[in-house]
Amino acid sequence: MADMGLFREAVIAWAAGGPGGPARDLAARLSVRAAVLLEGPSDCAAVNALAAGRGRDLAAEGVCVLPMGGAMSVGRFARLLGPPGLDLRLTGLCDEAERPYYTRALERPGAAREGIFVCAADLEDELIRALGVRRVEELFQAEGDLRAFRTFLHQPAQRGRPPQQQVRRFLGTKKGRKIHYGRVLVEALDPDRVPAPLDGLLAGL
Numbered sequence: 082m083a084d085m086g087l088f089r090e091a092v093i094a095w096a097a098g099g100p101g102g103p104a105r106d107l108a109a110r111l112s113v114r115a116a117v118l119l120e121g122p123s124d125c126a127a128v129n130a131l132a133a134g135r136g137r138d139l140a141a142e143g144v145c146v147l148p149m150g151g152a153m154s155v156g157r158f159a160r161l162l163g164p165p166g167l168d169l170r171l172t173g174l175c176d177e178a179e180r181p182y183y184t185r186a187l188e189r190p191g192a193a194r195e196g197i198f199v200c201a202a203d204l205e206d207e208l209i210r211a212l213g214v215r216r217v218e219e220l221f222q223a224e225g226d227l228r229a230f231r232t233f234l235h236q237p238a239q240r241g242r243p244p245q246q247q248v249r250r251f252l253g254t255k256k257g258r259k260i261h262y263g264r265v266l267v268e269a270l271d272p273d274r275v276p277a278p279l280d281g282l283l284a285g286l
Contacts, residue, residue, distance in 0.1 A: 085140035126263030152179035207276035
């Protein structure tokens with residue numbers, strides 16, 4: 082739904098110091114009921130891919146999947162979107178290292194009725210473990226990235242690293258790659274292999 086994209090942009094502009102009126106008007110017009118606060122666009126790609134794979138249109142359901150540009154922004158977004166702002170139901174997915182930011186922002190009364198879903202390292206790590214390194218390499222081949230990955234493995238810094246860490250590092254070596262594989266990895270998952278934090282987040286929406 083394109084209008085939910087407009088709402089997302091209005092919220093991001095509001096958080097950056099702009100007026101809140103456009104976000105308030107769109108929230109009312111679109112009947113926005115909940116917001117998923119995510120660190121970045123690769124997490125959004127994964128959440129949207131899982132929802133689509135389960136036949137859900139989160140925008141049509143009044144759910145805004147929102148990349149904040151980093152976990153340290155969660156307090157600002159929570160104030161605007163939860164009580165006493167738009168009073169939406171808030172939830173979030175974060176890395177273990179960023180849990181304290183989310184805890185302070187969302188675990189106050191009324192802010193996050195569904196809780197916070199935490200990945201052990203990050204979402205990419207969860208997805209790689211769920212699929213296995215061999216399957217991820219097959220996906221690299223299908224997406225035309227296997228040669229680049231093998232070249233990456235010859236870098237001195239990668240020698241001696243566990244294969245899972247090598248794959249995870251590779252995903253961050255090119256702009257847009259993490260976003261692309263946020264979708265690709267999720268679409269390749271067997272239904273019973275979805276990482277618990279991602280599965281729990283979607284089930285609670």
